[in-house]
Amino acid sequence: MTGPSRAAAAPPAGEVIVDWYATAARDLPWRTPGVDPWAVLVSEVMLQQTPVARVEPVWRSWMARWPAPADLAAAPPAEVIRAWGKLGYPRRALRLREAAAAIAERHGGVVPDDVAALEALPGIGAYTARAVACFGYGQRQPVVDTNVRRVVARLVHGRAEAGNARATDLADIAALAPEDDARAVRFSVAVMELGALVCIAGTPRCAACPVRDRCAWRLAGYPAHDGPRRRVQQFAGTDRQVRGRLLDVLRAADAPVTAAALATTWDDAVQRSRCLDSLLTDGLVEQTADGLFRLPTGDVDQVT
């Protein structure tokens, strides 16, 4: 059928999402055109499980202090842990420093541009490797994070929530990407942004969604999630809370502290000891020759 009553075919969802991004994207410093891939890598590691608002100020000071991988690799671990501040999961800070050392030593100080080499770096997994290749090097890459999996689950599969990561995730998102390479690169960040700002986990803002007219979940009447509830992580009383308190004391201390000082953080001595041991094992804490505790100095004559 032809004629003016027939609307032109709607543009593909991927194209619509790229155009939406041009008008709706947040202005984030690591998205500055021409930004150094190292700066992108640092941002991506900081953003693992951590909100943008908390990352931004830390990222700024971090990049000013350690603008290149070799700078970070040369820094004492204690300073790196302190600079990480309260971003959480501080093992990420140590792994980022280790990744910086690997880049400096094995890659001539240049962040590798291929996914396999990136994934071989400490703390860099499937998501972060592709994010660096795509956002840092402008490569056409499918980039799948929790936002992308949620958008695909709703828009394509008509499900309220994404299940666990699947082998088909990369193909799912690649199928939506625009043909033009430059637009496909923007699409990768645009889908994440859509998931972060509009197609959010709690109450999705469908009225603001550029592809609501073709969303399978919306067209199916918003069927509820039918799988098992994702169990929410406990925090109060866990080792994670205790480790956090121990590290909080050590970050604030300007000299090695006694075991007695650490004992004020948590009453249960068994749990406290277990957590201190795990921090020593992780390399987040070291013990001095006289039995005191501090953040790791990186000195070669340290006693552990």
Next chain:
DNA sequence: GAGGCGTGGCT
């Protein structure tokens, strides 16, 4: 492959 691993804002 399920569970461990921080922290704090939001509803």
Next chain:
DNA sequence: TAGCCAAGCCT
């Protein structure tokens, strides 16, 4: 209020 949730990685 008390979960829920946030650009994952590693074992």
